Amino acid sequence: MSTIYNFSAGPAVLPRAVLEQAQAEMLEWSGSGMSVTEMSHRSKEFLSIAEDAERTLNSLLGLSDEYQVLFLQGGATTQFSIIPMNLLVDARGADYICTGQWSKKAIKEGKKIGSIHVAATSEDRNFADVPSYDSWDLRSDSSYVHITSNETIGGVEFHDYPPNLPSPLVADMSSHILSRPLDVSQFGLIYAGAQKNIGPAGLTIVIIRKDLLARVSSDLPSMFSYAVQADNQSMFNTPPTYAIYVAGLVFKWLEEQGGLSSIEQKNIKKSNMIYDQIDLTGFYRSPVPKNCRSRMNIPFRIRDETLEDLFLKDAKDCGLLQLKGHRSVGGIRASIYNAMPIEGVETLLDFMQHFEKKYG
Ligand SMILES: *Cc1c(COP(=O)(O)O)cnc(C)c1O
Numbered sequence: 001m002s003t004i005y006n007f008s009a010g011p012a013v014l015p016r017a018v019l020e021q022a023q024a025e026m027l028e029w030s031g032s033g034m035s036v037t038e039m040s041h042r043s044k045e046f047l048s049i050a051e052d053a054e055r056t057l058n059s060l061l062g063l064s065d066e067y068q069v070l071f072l073q074g075g076a077t078t079q080f081s082i083i084p085m086n087l088l089v090d091a092r093g094a095d096y097i098c099t100g101q102w103s104k105k106a107i108k109e110g111k112k113i114g115s116i117h118v119a120a121t122s123e124d125r126n127f128a129d130v131p132s133y134d135s136w137d138l139r140s141d142s143s144y145v146h147i148t149s150n151e152t153i154g155g156v157e158f159h160d161y162p163p164n165l166p167s168p169l170v171a172d173m174s175s176h177i178l179s180r181p182l183d184v185s186q187f188g189l190i191y192a193g194a195q196k197n198i199g200p201a202g203l204t205i206v207i208i209r210k211d212l213l214a215r216v217s218s219d220l221p222s223m224f225s226y227a228v229q230a231d232n233q234s235m236f237n238t239p240p241t242y243a244i245y246v247a248g249l250v251f252k253w254l255e256e257q258g259g260l261s262s263i264e265q266k267n268i269k270k271s272n273m274i275y276d277q278i279d280l281t282g283f284y285r286s287p288v289p290k291n292c293r294s295r296m297n298i299p300f301r302i303r304d305e306t307l308e309d310l311f312l313k314d315a316k317d318c319g320l321l322q323l324k325g326h327r328s329v330g331g332i333r334a335s336i337y338n339a340m341p342i343e344g345v346e347t348l349l350d351f352m353q354h355f356e357k358k359y360g
Contacts, residue, residue, distance in 0.1 A: 005344035008322035009335040010196040053248030070206040071234040076193040080109035088114040095119040100127040100151030133162040150176035153326040157294035180264040203243035271295040299333040
């Protein structure tokens with residue numbers, strides 16, 4: 001196999017070392033006589049795998065015991081409904097900030113559950129930025145404030161968070177969780193589908209401040225209730241066992257990389273390499289202003305857009321895969337999650353330079 005680099009937005013690249021360990025343990029996990037996929041989720045072997053994964057995640061994030069991690073299913077999309085089902089107090093509604101396609105979907109689903117108020121939007125600017133915090137029209141009694149802290153399609157990332165909000169901050173971090181240090185105490189709830197920066201599809205991570213569990217109505221269907229899931233250590237039913245196992249390996253890998261500060265330095269370096277090239281001559285261009293560019297998902301255009309198909313085709317021939325922009329916006333997008341090695345970014349940079357030399 002010649003060297004291939006996968007720039008998919010998700011499901012996405014995983015650390016090679018993690019895949020190799022999963023391969024080595026595929027037939028038998030740690031003397032148990034069976035594969036992780038074959039174990040009862042109530043067995044002591046699997047319980048130790050799940051506890052280990054949770055402990056490592058807690059330690060990476062420096063979580064205090066005011067917070068509870070839940071390992072759920074249904075993807076971030078299911079959370080678009082479950083969050084308002086659990087946390088929206090009818091008479092108070094919730095405030096949402098709209099910064100792109102994923103916020104829009106969260107808002108659309110939220111409106112089916114209760115009163116959702118769009119407190120700020122960048123839609124009139126083509127979702128090119130994060131509306132400045134002082135422009136947010138927040139209501140003082142809102143149940144929570146929802147943001148999409150990294151817009152995977154538009155490539156817009158929050159690089160800090162608004163201080164002193166009147167209500168708990170809820171964030172969809174699907175595509176940048178664990179890419180940088182995080183002060184969890186600023187949030188009431190954080191959620192993420194695993195398949196971008198954590199592991200295989202099928203696992204959804206929720207981190208909830210425990211006091212919010214008191215809001216959850218006992219009338220909710222059990223599977224949709226954060227309180228029931230928390231009471232049952234995320235094992236009210238069969239959890240996505242294999243995905244939890246691989247996520248645990250990724251958390252350990254992150255620890256070996258030196259934790260989140262160290263991975264952040266690598267992510268800054270990798271993303272700057274691509275953005276510097278985009279900004280260099282005007283042959284390429286970024287739709288996102290510098291202060292809110294994502295380090296994980298880098299959408300860009302070629303000034304002469306008719307060259308984009310050729311760019312994608314030639315890139316593929318060079319082993320650079322899945323660089324096509326999302327179907328809703330077109331263009332090119334390089335997703336460079338934690339697991340994308342620096343060599344992959346160097347190869348892409350090299351390719352961009354050659355392509356520009358040839359056609360610029
Ligand atoms: C991918 C993605 C989603 C959807 O995730 P699913 O797990 O497919 O439901 C939601 N929000 C963001 C920011 C995403 O990147």
